[in-house]
Amino acid sequence: MRLKGRAWKFGADVDTDRIIPARYLNTSDPVELAKHCMEDEDAGFAGKAAHGDMIVADKNFGCGSSREHAPIAIKAVGVSCVIAKSFARIFYRNSFNMGLPILESAEAVDAIDNADVVEVDMDSGEIYNVTKDARFKAKPIPPFMQELVNAGGLIESIKKKGLVR
Amino acid sequence: MSGQTITEKILAKHAGLKAVSPGELINAKIDIALGNDITAPIAIREFRKAGAKKVFNRDKVVLVPDHFTPNKDIKSAEQCKILREFAAEHKLTHFYDGGEVGVEHALLPEKGVVVPGDLVIGADSHTCTYGALGAFSTGVGSTDLAAVMITGELWFKVPETMKFVFSGKLGKWVSGKDLILHVIGEIGVDGALYRAMEFCGTAIEKLSIESRMALCNMAIEAGAKSGIIAPDAITRAYVEGRAERPFKCYASDKDAVYCDARDYDCSKIEPKVAFPHLPENTKNISEVGNIPIDQVVIGSCTNGRLEDLAIAAKLLKGKKTAKHTRLIIIPATPLIYAQAMKKGWFDIFLKAGAIISPPTCGPCLGGHMGILAAGERALATTNRNFVGRMGDPKSEVYLANPAVAAATAIKGRIAHPDEVA
Ligand code: SF4
Numbered sequence: 001m002r003l004k005g006r007a008w009k010f011g012a013d014v015d016t017d018r019i020i021p022a023r024y025l026n027t028s029d030p031v032e033l034a035k036h037c038m039e040d041e042d043a044g045f046a047g048k049a050a051h052g053d054m055i056v057a058d059k060n061f062g063c064g065s066s067r068e069h070a071p072i073a074i075k076a077v078g079v080s081c082v083i084a085k086s087f088a089r090i091f092y093r094n095s096f097n098m099g100l101p102i103l104e105s106a107e108a109v110d111a112i113d114n115a116d117v118v119e120v121d122m123d124s125g126e127i128y129n130v131t132k133d134a135r136f137k138a139k140p141i142p143p144f145m146q147e148l149v150n151a152g153g154l155i156e157s158i159k160k161k162g163l164v165r
Numbered sequence: 166m167s168g169q170t171i172t173e174k175i176l177a178k179h180a181g182l183k184a185v186s187p188g189e190l191i192n193a194k195i196d197i198a199l200g201n202d203i204t205a206p207i208a209i210r211e212f213r214k215a216g217a218k219k220v221f222n223r224d225k226v227v228l229v230p231d232h233f234t235p236n237k238d239i240k241s242a243e244q245c246k247i248l249r250e251f252a253a254e255h256k257l258t259h260f261y262d263g264g265e266v267g268v269e270h271a272l273l274p275e276k277g278v279v280v281p282g283d284l285v286i287g288a289d290s291h292t293c294t295y296g297a298l299g300a301f302s303t304g305v306g307s308t309d310l311a312a313v314m315i316t317g318e319l320w321f322k323v324p325e326t327m328k329f330v331f332s333g334k335l336g337k338w339v340s341g342k343d344l345i346l347h348v349i350g351e352i353g354v355d356g357a358l359y360r361a362m363e364f365c366g367t368a369i370e371k372l373s374i375e376s377r378m379a380l381c382n383m384a385i386e387a388g389a390k391s392g393i394i395a396p397d398a399i400t401r402a403y404v405e406g407r408a409e410r411p412f413k414c415y416a417s418d419k420d421a422v423y424c425d426a427r428d429y430d431c432s433k434i435e436p437k438v439a440f441p442h443l444p445e446n447t448k449n450i451s452e453v454g455n456i457p458i459d460q461v462v463i464g465s466c467t468n469g470r471l472e473d474l475a476i477a478a479k480l481l482k483g484k485k486t487a488k489h490t491r492l493i494i495i496p497a498t499p500l501i502y503a504q505a506m507k508k509g510w511f512d513i514f515l516k517a518g519a520i521i522s523p524p525t526c527g528p529c530l531g532g533h534m535g536i537l538a539a540g541e542r543a544l545a546t547t548n549r550n551f552v553g554r555m556g557d558p559k560s561e562v563y564l565a566n567p568a569v570a571a572a573t574a575i576k577g578r579i580a581h582p583d584e585v586a
Contacts, residue, residue: 013354013443017551021558022530026233026240028207040558060355063388064551065530066290068207068306089359089390090290094306144190144320154308155215163316164217 001122003080003101004130005052009114010041012058016091019062019070033069034076051078054120056112058084062091071100081120083127083138085109096145097154103127108136122149168418170326171395172361175301175415179284187325187424195225196300197279198313199287201269202230204306206247208288211311220255221317227259227278228252229269232526237533267498267524270294270382270466274374275498277407281396281414286310286319291466291548293384297377298404299396299414301361304385324390325424326361331368333432338582341376342468342546342566344368345383346437347429350447358388360424363417368431369394374403375472382467383548386444438544438579439564442552450569453579457489460543461574462555463567464495464522465529468546471501473567478510480571480585481517487577492519493535499524519574531555537562544573 018041020033027033038045038055055061055074061084062070071094074082081101095102101122108127112118116131125138141149151157158164169177169184177185179193200208205228212220220226228248233241245262252260259278261267270291273279279295285302286292288310295302305319313319329348344364349356362384369377377394384392396404396414404412438453440446463469463477474496486492494514496502502524505511514521520535527534529547537543537556543563545555550562563579572580 015549015551017531017549017554021553022203022532023536023553023556025203025530025532026238026244028203028210028244040553060358060388063354064290064549066288066292066304066306067203068288068308069203072207086355086358088355088388090304090306093309097306097308097312142190154312155211158312158316159215164215165219165315 003052003120003122005054005080005118006050007054007056007112007114007116007118008049009112010055010057013060013063014041014057015064016062016067016070017064020067020073025067025069028069030072030076033073037073037077046077049077049079052080053078054118055079055082056109057082058109059086061087063088066090068094068098071095071098075100083108096148099153103138105136105138108138111136167422168420170363170417170421171299171393171415172301172326172363172391173323175282175284176321176323185323187323189323190320191323192318192320193284194318195286195313196283197225197227197285198310199227199229199269199273199285199289199292200310201232201289202234202241202244202248203232204288204310206244207307208310208314209247209251211308212314215311215315217315220314223256224258226257226314227273228257229261229266229272231266231268232530233532234266234525235523264499268466268469268526271470271497274298274378275500277409280404280408280410280412281400282412286313290385291382293389293391294378294382294466296381296384296391296393297374298400299394301391301393303391324359324361326363327357328423328426329362329364330366330426330428331364331431332366333368333430335368335431336435338436338568339431339434340566341372341380343434343437345380346439346444346447346564347434349383349387349444350437352387354386354443354445355388357384360389362387362389362392364392364394370397373472374399375470379467383444386548436566436569438569439550441550441561441563444548444550444564450581456579457542458544458573458578459489459541460491460493460535460537461570462493462528462535462543462545462547463570464497465547466497467548468567469495469497471504473546474501474505474510476567477571478513480568480582482513484517484575484585486518486574490574490577492517492574493522493528494519495522495525495527497524528555544570544579546570
């Protein structure tokens, strides 16, 4: 899978309340959630981000609550993937479970500026900063997680295993 | 072979293995799977989408609509309705509605639904609270919850364990909340990322079960997968009489392997205040300075238990909250509510000018029942002070223990409990 888009750069410890504020959690409708994606971090982000754009963030992205509304909102707003120095544990798990591509690379994050055009090859883990003509390798995705992605997420994988009664 | 930590033992047992080691991927059987009115609707949607007909075990799937209840608006009423209908359809044993609702992580231990030795997952990050009983419990997402509702199992990566050893006597106003704020202040909000935090030492052995719950509750605020305390006599005294099932007490082996170990002398730890906008921005109460506060909240899955209300009642007795400061007290469960009322604390709270809320998450996540306007400042006994956590993105939240909260409500600025005691 190849992805391409403009980078939206964010700082460290972006918590799930900033990705999707709790005041909007009285619904789980992806379209509704997308309207408020990153609102408290960058008001109007939902209107500005183009389909395929990427979120590029410092360490511990997605810390805080377990709300799957966070990766859902990011996906529904059209963001193609998130590149961060590191991810909070539940956000990492949720992203794989529901199919939001995420990559870890401290070097890439440091070398990508806001609005740079970035290409990502999810299969090889290569991150290419088109604007600056620089290439980086993301931390490899563990084989087990890769299996989940290939199966189409956690629910599809248990379906394939015949575990749904 | 080296020894195992309590976390490794519980995971191994539930995976049907003799032993496990950090980094290993396992599939484990789940004792309790929890969802709330925010996370369960998505799990139920996934459950139905997968074509599942039956939950794996109606005793083990627990639904607690506690966040936006009593329903704050039409949308949240619809979310709760999804839970209610699902609970009826699958005849769930543990569904708490109306006057039975309490904040989930206070309610489940109180009802004996989670017990020592359990493997618990919850689609709520503060599921780590049950580590206080010696259970392995961790927060997951809604899709994980759906998978467990269908299969009764879930994949885990066995975490490394960090050991936190507390010795010495706790100061007068110091509680489990201060110990964990102290640790987070030191290691940061990702200081225990992907890891289990094990709390032990002579000070932990004397800590009340409620303080232990506050301590384990905020393990997630250090990025941890779980927090845990080995069960002892205090745990047994709490669990016996309420446990719904037989339980098993595990302990770490003497030669268990830890990726990190830290020692703390509790006599040197002061009450802590976490400044906006991260729980790691901690200061000692003596270094806080003059910070006026518009609203004080005493409640939540961190500090809304009887012990917490007792401290508040003690300090508020015969006193009034400052004119410009609103005090909201939220007993975490119906039982705590009834006990506090019976003890006469409601009189104290009401005379002090406090608002007493029914059990709910309410303002803790900026849901309802006490939302902040732009520029307003709250001090809360809750666990997160992220941007906009309690209302407008331009509002602020400070975190502290219930004694500091009560003193702050009286003084109208962040205050040391000694100032009002
Ligand atoms: S009280 Fe606050 S932290 Fe605890 S479960 Fe409710 S919203 Fe989450």
